[in-house]
């Protein structure tokens with residue numbers, strides 16, 4: 538299940554649970570003839586049903602749906618206003634589902650701020666209207682609920698982020714992995730087309746990688762890959778992205794970089810690597826193939842095929858070389 542579908546499902550379940558809970562409060566108040574409270578609960582239930590409808594309509598954009606903040610702010614402010622105007626009995630019964638809903642649906646910081654504001658209003662109301670001991674007990678209970686729910690959601694967010702990082706990162710070098718390459722390259726191609734800016738890519742391979750591995754062992758090779766990654770990160774500029782592929786190969790995506798630019802940076806990478814003395818490996822050289830997106834390149838395969846061809850051409854010319862392959866320059 539994708540993150541977006543999971544969020545849509547959780548939000549729908551949260552709103553459905555809250556609607557059911559608040560509707561049962563409305564029904565209770567209707568039975569006992571507390572019409573003010575019945576209308577309050579009915580209004581809140583309408584808002585939670587609207588929230589469920591909004592979740593359904595925006596089910597493909599749940600990670601950034603701003604309407605939830607408006608709905609939940611209306612629910613929280615409505616309850617605070619009713620708290621002071623109507624003095625509903627068992628006010629914590631009304632506050633608790635709303636606190637859980639805030640934290641479940643909104644981004645953690647927004648949910649926490651709304652819940653704490655609601656908690657402060659509740660504590661103030663109880664201090665003004667009930668015995669001190671009762672006010673402290675109920676407020677502490679709601680505070681504990683806020684704290685546990687917030688901690689749980691923080692933990693979940695943290696785990697989800699770590700899992701996502703692990704899925705797109707090469708464990709040896711810490712650069713992005715091949716799995717993430719096609720996804721990012723396709724996004725960059727779409728961005729380059731939409732904004733009419735240039736986009737270049739580089740494919741880089743360590744010369745004589747197999748011989749180097751035989752000579753220095755797997756651990757030595759991993760050290761070299763890590764050192765080269767660090768070096769490449771130092772050379773490229775912010776906005777460029779680096780990927781570690783198999784067999785000592787790297788891939789670079791360079792947005793806003795025309796042909797002259799990719800030639801400059803490829804040459805700079807080649808020269809600076811050849812000039813260094815690498816720990817364990819000593820002298821190392823690399824071959825680089827590079828290309829720039831042409832107007833007919835709309836898919837990742839177009840660029841990847843051409844840059845691979847450029848790398849093969851560079852290798853044919855011996856170690857320590859750069860080759861640029863020109864794309865189709867016909868206007869789109």
Ligand SMILES: Nc1nc2c(ncn2[C@@H]2O[C@H](COP(=O)(O)OP(=O)(O)OP(=O)(O)O)[C@@H](O)[C@H]2O)c(=O)[nH]1
Nearest residue numbers: 772773774777791792793794795797798799801802
């Ligand atoms: N994507 C990318 N392009 C680079 C980088 N370094 C140089 N280039 C390209 O090469 C061109 C010339 O770069 P330089 O020789 O460093 O000259 P520069 O005028 O100092 O380059 P910038 O101020 O970085 O634009 C730049 O305009 C870029 O297109 C880099 O690290 N990343």
